[in-house]
Amino acid sequence: MPEKDQAGNGEAEEYASIWQRLERPAKPPRTTLTHEQIAATAVAIADEEGLDAVSMRRLAERLGVATMGLYRYVRGKDDVIELMVDAIYGEEGMPETAPDWRATLRGAAWGLRGLILRHPWLVQVTASSGPLTPNLVARTDRLLASLESLDLDADTRMVVVTTVASFVSGTVGADVGLDRLMRREGVARMDDLRALYASRMMWLLGSGRYPAFENYIRQGVRKDESEWRFELGLECVLDGIAARLGI
Amino acid sequence: MPEKDQAGNGEAEEYASIWQRLERPAKPPRTTLTHEQIAATAVAIADEEGLDAVSMRRLAERLGVATMGLYRYVRGKDDVIELMVDAIYGEEGMPETAPDWRATLRGAAWGLRGLILRHPWLVQVTASSGPLTPNLVARTDRLLASLESLDLDADTRMVVVTTVASFVSGTVGADVGLDRLMRREGVARMDDLRALYASRMMWLLGSGRYPAFENYIRQGVRKDESEWRFELGLECVLDGIAARLGI
């Protein structure tokens, strides 16, 4: 039981996470800002102008507050990002529990995909924020719960959940990377991007060093159908879970 | 054939990627720097002190060059990052082609895992760099080639490759996030991190809102065996590919 040894001392108070700090209900908060406002505004900025546009100054300005005023609510920019992540994970309801595990995981996967597409900056940030924001734990909890009736041990259940989540974030992350590239180059449609990149693609492939890749460029006809690719990959992953774990 | 229409004009020269630019063999480079040096040094800094430590000033200093001197070789920091990514993708040989596709993909997956663990900053950067660096294309090409004898169309082959790669980067990305958290908190062993986080974990779970997650915390006994988790997840993914695609 490693979760109850040397801990619980008051000294841990200093190092408490945001979530811990903002739930202490004492101390009458006669505040003009709320953490929800901060999170929502930061998310709005990131959605509209990208994650780089979320600076403490811009955030404070948009909230009608001096820059340093934010630091009363937040320990630093990392906290802001953690609030943002948690906010969007909580924006839509929890993944609904379907009768069978497969439908539940599938629904959660498509839901996560939508979430990332709506907030593309999530992929830039997912590596730097702690994995313990409340809404993220809640989602994980729901998915774990949907597997509890199966004959799997706790470790395996977690692997199932993280495997699906990893597939989703990786796949959608690639799509998002393309979107960002398009935005940076100022093109709107995928074909325009291809036209713009045609020269360097020709250069790369013209060498004949990458024959299999070249085959894909020439023969692939669903390069733009990201939903099709996502669905095929996802069903593979789900099939694999069912096959290997015998469920 | 979208890769040969309106392109090839000279005006594209201006927008050429770094890779294109540095392959023009003319112009006797009487240079004191090489792109390999720049990439290797930047990688070294990132490996030792993290990606944030890679600034143009530090990089130039370590190369014994004035800051702005770098801009003769590189259009900006984004180029440096692209060079870094390509450098590490090329550091070890290409994934070796095993007799059967499954062994090939498995080897590539474990190889990519090792690569990311050796250069953890890759996960912070993978979203922002273009997907067209030569060594990355080369790797993809090898994997696509290993699937060519199978009865799959080009689109499906690519889905197979990206599905495996997505699983790997997502799963290892989570591990790396934990590592970074440990480094930031200044602890060396996983148990120490757990001790440090025990309080906020207790707080999070004590509410009883996340029973399934709590079950995992209590019953999971392989939380530290990231290789075990990786292997199980990977075999699930491979099983799924075999099952769904009938190979």
Added chain:
DNA sequence: CGTCATCTGTGTACATCGTATCCGGACTTG
């Protein structure tokens, strides 16, 4: 009801970042 301690929000200041611009000097080329 007055006094004081405490918390809130503001302004200033600093180190560091990426990079635009200009310049001197060394090299290749005729």
Added chain:
DNA sequence: CAAGTCCGGATACGATGTACACAGATGACG
């Protein structure tokens, strides 16, 4: 040897995250 090209350097600017000190308002307490 002359001329032109291009490397490397120095300076400068705007923007960033945040440490610090201070003004004002609010609550508790006599």
